Amino acid sequence: MLVIKDLNVRYPQAKEKALSNVNLTFENEEFVCVLGKSGAGKSTLIRCINGLQTSTSGSINWQGLRINDLKENELRKVRCEMGMIFQHFNLIPRMNILQNVLTGMFGKRKPIKNLLGIFSQEERERAHKVIEEVELSEHMFRRVEELSGGQKQRVGIARALLQQPKVFLGDEPVASLDPGTAHKIMQLIKTIHNKHKLLTIINVHDVTLAKKYATRIIALKEGKVIFNGYPETFNEEMYHLVYETNEPAFFEQHPLVMSM
Numbered sequence: 001m002l003v004i005k006d007l008n009v010r011y012p013q014a015k016e017k018a019l020s021n022v023n024l025t026f027e028n029e030e031f032v033c034v035l036g037k038s039g040a041g042k043s044t045l046i047r048c049i050n051g052l053q054t055s056t057s058g059s060i061n062w063q064g065l066r067i068n069d070l071k072e073n074e075l076r077k078v079r080c081e082m083g084m085i086f087q088h089f090n091l092i093p094r095m096n097i098l099q100n101v102l103t104g105m106f107g108k109r110k111p112i113k114n115l116l117g118i119f120s121q122e123e124r125e126r127a128h129k130v131i132e133e134v135e136l137s138e139h140m141f142r143r144v145e146e147l148s149g150g151q152k153q154r155v156g157i158a159r160a161l162l163q164q165p166k167v168f169l170g171d172e173p174v175a176s177l178d179p180g181t182a183h184k185i186m187q188l189i190k191t192i193h194n195k196h197k198l199l200t201i202i203n204v205h206d207v208t209l210a211k212k213y214a215t216r217i218i219a220l221k222e223g224k225v226i227f228n229g230y231p232e233t234f235n236e237e238m239y240h241l242v243y244e245t246n247e248p249a250f251f252e253q254h255p256l257v258m259s260m
């Protein structure tokens, strides 16, 4: 269980808080999508959860451990339990898929072994298995720079999966992809989420995707939680409030999209 209590984040020199009195509880195996306008605080929230961003006040408890009080080596262990995928993939372009995926193990190994690129047979086999899970086995030795965006995100997912995480975090993982590919990647994330029984927390801009895949939606506005509930209850009124727009909500106009 992940419990966030009275979390506040104010960046140095910032006038407003990026997160303001955030209180949230996540049960293991939930699939949560976080919505909000640009600048609402979504990335800050994700970065706080994996300890990349320190909080100004408040607490984050993961399985009874207070993340924001941990020393660097303890934090490293917690981060190993949190696989992360990114909008721009954060891969090493000149390295091949297998080499990129193997970096997912780095947190749990001796630095010298990482530096020399020494991996046991068992470690390589595990890497092959996760590459198979994201359906990239036949491209294993291709350089990442030659891949499409969707394939790159599959590599990112395989790398995170190799960590054997308990939490899967995504900071806009489908924002750089076309709508069809975005659906395929969300479907893959959901399949992996179900198979590995992960707690998944993902920032998305696309409400339709959130409503289709999430078991819960959280919406942030100016650093505050303004919606926390079932996807089906995130309605047009809430859409207008979150995105400060009078435009009709696409998902309400096209019920067929919801049944895709």
Ligand SMILES: Nc1ncnc2c1ncn2[C@@H]1O[C@H](COP(=O)(O)OP(=O)(O)OP(=O)(O)O)[C@@H](O)[C@H]1O
Residues within 6 Å of the ligand: 011, 012, 014, 017, 018, 036, 037, 038, 039, 040, 041, 042, 043, 044, 045
């Ligand atoms: N490193 C930083 N230093 C100062 N201010 C920051 C920093 N990172 C984010 N902010 C500010 O904190 C607020 C929340 O930003 P955050 O990136 O968390 O929002 P977001 O909802 O993820 O936005 P986007 O959808 O555009 O990625 C914004 O006002 C932003 O300008």
